[in-house]
Amino acid sequence: MFEPILDCIRQRFPTTGPIVLHEPCFKGEEKAYALECIASTFVSSVGQYVDDFERRVADFVGSRYAVAVVNGTQALFIALRLIGARPQSEVITQSLSFVATANAVVHTGSRPVFVDVDLDTLGLSPQALAEFLKGNAERRGGQTVNKRTGLPIVGCVPMHTLGHPCRIDEIREVCDQYDIAVVEDAAESLGSYYKSRHTGTFGHLGIFSFNGNKIITTGGGGMLVTDDQQLAQRAKHLTTTAKRPHRWEFVHDESGYNFRLPNLNAALGVAQMEQLDKFVANKRQLAEEYRAGFSGLGVPFFTEPSDAKSNYWLNALLLDGEKERDQFLRFSNDRQIMTRPLWRPMHKLDMYQDCQRGPLPHTEHLYARLVNIPSSVRL
Numbered sequence: 073m074f075e076p077i078l079d080c081i082r083q084r085f086p087t088t089g090p091i092v093l094h095e096p097c098f099k100g101e102e103k104a105y106a107l108e109c110i111a112s113t114f115v116s117s118v119g120q121y122v123d124d125f126e127r128r129v130a131d132f133v134g135s136r137y138a139v140a141v142v143n144g145t146q147a148l149f150i151a152l153r154l155i156g157a158r159p160q161s162e163v164i165t166q167s168l169s170f171v172a173t174a175n176a177v178v179h180t181g182s183r184p185v186f187v188d189v190d191l192d193t194l195g196l197s198p199q200a201l202a203e204f205l206k207g208n209a210e211r212r213g214g215q216t217v218n219k220r221t222g223l224p225i226v227g228c229v230p231m232h233t234l235g236h237p238c239r240i241d242e243i244r245e246v247c248d249q250y251d252i253a254v255v256e257d258a259a260e261s262l263g264s265y266y267k268s269r270h271t272g273t274f275g276h277l278g279i280f281s282f283n284g285n286k287i288i289t290t291g292g293g294g295m296l297v298t299d300d301q302q303l304a305q306r307a308k309h310l311t312t313t314a315k316r317p318h319r320w321e322f323v324h325d326e327s328g329y330n331f332r333l334p335n336l337n338a339a340l341g342v343a344q345m346e347q348l349d350k351f352v353a354n355k356r357q358l359a360e361e362y363r364a365g366f367s368g369l370g371v372p373f374f375t376e377p378s379d380a381k382s383n384y385w386l387n388a389l390l391l392d393g394e395k396e397r398d399q400f401l402r403f404s405n406d407r408q409i410m411t412r413p414l415w416r417p418m419h420k421l422d423m424y425q426d427c428q429r430g431p432l433p434h435t436e437h438l439y440a441r442l443v444n445i446p447s448s449v450r451l
Contacts, residue, residue, distance in 0.1 A: 074403045077389070080365040081409055084358060085446055090408040094386060096289045097449040100347045105339040112335075117312070119335030121342050126295070128345040129280070133262070133270040135297035137304030140333035140341075141311050144259040144281025147294035148176035148229070150310055150331065151277040154303050155253035156226045157182040162218055162428075164204070164252070165229040166196040167417040168435045173231060173257050174418045183223065186419055186429035193377045194438065195238020196230035202246045204430040209250060216250040220428065225250070230275075231257040234444070235287070235385030236376055237266035240274040255279070259294075262287055263352040263383035272297050282337075287351055287383055287449075288344035290337040351449045352383050358450065359384040374442070386444040394440040401443060412444045 085091045109121055122140055130138035141147045157163055159181030165173055167186035177184040188200040205225075209216050215224045228247050230238050240256060247254050254275035258264075261271040262280050272278025277300075282293035296307050309315075314328025333341075359375070359382075366373040372390040376382035391397045397413060404411040417435050418424045 074400050076369050077366070077371060077400070078404060078407060078409055080362070080369065081446055083365070084361055085448070085450070091410060091446045092448065093410040093412055093444060093446055094285045095448045096284055097347075097351065097451055098343075099451050100343045102340050102343040105343050106336060109336050109339040115336040116334050117332035119338070121335045121338035122333055125290075125333070125338040125341040125345065128342060129262075129295050130297060132345065132348065133272055133278075133280075133297055135273050135278070136299045137297065137301065139296045139304055139307040139311065140338060141294045141296065141331040142333055143292050144279055144283065144294035145172040145176055146311075146329070146331045147279035147281075147296045148173065148255065148257060148259075149179050150307055150329070151255045151279055151296055152176055152180045152182065152227060152229070153310070154306055155255060155276060158226075160223055161226045162221065162223050163227040163229060164201065164225060165257075166231055166233075166435070167419045167429060167432055168194065168233065168414065168438060169231045169257070169418060170259070170415050171418065171421065172259075173229060174424055177229070178423075182226070183221075184418065184424065184427050185218070185225070186417075186424075186427060186432065188430060188432045188434050189233070189438070190239065190377075191434050191438065193238045193380075194233035194236055194374075194442075195240075196228075196243060197434070198239050198242035198246050200430055201228065201243060205246065205250055208428075211250075216252055218428070225252055227253045227255055229255050229257050231259075232261035232264060232271045234374075234388060235261045235264050235383040236374075237261065237264050237271050237380040237382065238377075240266055240271065244274050260286065260385045261383060263348060265381040267379050268381075273299070276300065277303060282341060282344075287355065287385055288341065288348055290333065290341040290344070293333050293337050293341060350451070354449050354451065355384045355447065356382075358447065359387055362387050362445070385447065387447045388442050388444050390438075390441045391443060392441070397441060397443055404445075410446060414439050414442045414444070
């Protein structure tokens with residue numbers, strides 16, 4: 073039953089060994105830059121590669137500023153702090169997400185509130201967001217407050233799931249009506265565009281991840297982007313232990329964080345950025361081959377939403393239901409082809425099951441059916 077699907081995957085990744093879900097691709101100057109970094113002795117959070125990496129990412133996505141940090145979760149945490157997430161506040165996000173999204177909200181002391189996603193984008197639904205706010209929010213004392221809890225709703229974190237852009241312009245429009253700040257979780261979507269504009273640049277802030285399984289990697293790492301100079305300066309200050317510049321004194325003006333990306337990691341990032349256009353083209357070609365191959369088998373393959381150009385970070389199939397999904401996962405992994413379901417939705421995890429949420433029919437539908445298949449860059 074599933075063997076034709078696996079054959080379609082094997083044709084894209086001819087090997088006698090296991091086929092992994094997504095592995096990094098080091099075909100450029102990674103080794104040379106890393107060795108140069110080591111030779112310079114500037115391997116920690118100060119060095120030319122950090123500055124170069126920030127500049128390259130900002131230029132690529134079209135933002136004025138970029139601040140490199142140790143991983144995407146901390147980038148999101150800092151972004152949320154900058155927009156005012158704190159104890160006794162709330163942040164709206166989607167339940168269908170990697171756990172880091174909700175974790176970052178909780179790490180600020182704020183409470184996550186979950187709304188549904190769109191079936192054709194996998195990302196937060198502007199309609200579901202608008203309906204939730206209409207039924208649960210009111211203006212009080214110059215801020216938007218959740219009528220049920222009495223807490224201010226300070227932020228909204230939509231995610232560009234699997235690299236596919238959500239309807240971020242509509243989400244921003246809804247949030248602007250309620251004076252709610254938008255932080256884009258673009259961790260998976262470097263190289264993705266919505267209406268010819270790069271993801272991560274629609275909100276007040278956006279974040280990217282460079283974990284080992286992302287389209288480019290620094291081993292571990294993340295980036296915060298914004299067009300707001302004050303937010304960028306504050307992000308860099310907070311992530312550098314809130315240290316005030318001085319030739320020799322150690323003066324810190326608040327409790328900051330040691331979140332800056334090491335120069336050695338940034339050296340990998342610079343080499344990876346030099347190849348990013350090639351990586352995106354390669355992954356889009358793989359997606360087209362999959363689409364054509366699965367079309368002949370009558371297997372639904374998830375394609376980029378309208379008005380979007382996706383990096384196709386992880387390719388996905390939509391099966392008939394949870395039973396078939398689990399059968400396929402067992403069948404493929406038993407045959408050394410790594411496949412994975414979507415993350416278990418946040419409202420199904422013990423620590424988040426009591427969080428307020430709107431109706432989540434699309435979240436439940438997708439979780440029961442979607443599986444990710446091997447999606448590595450092939451060079």
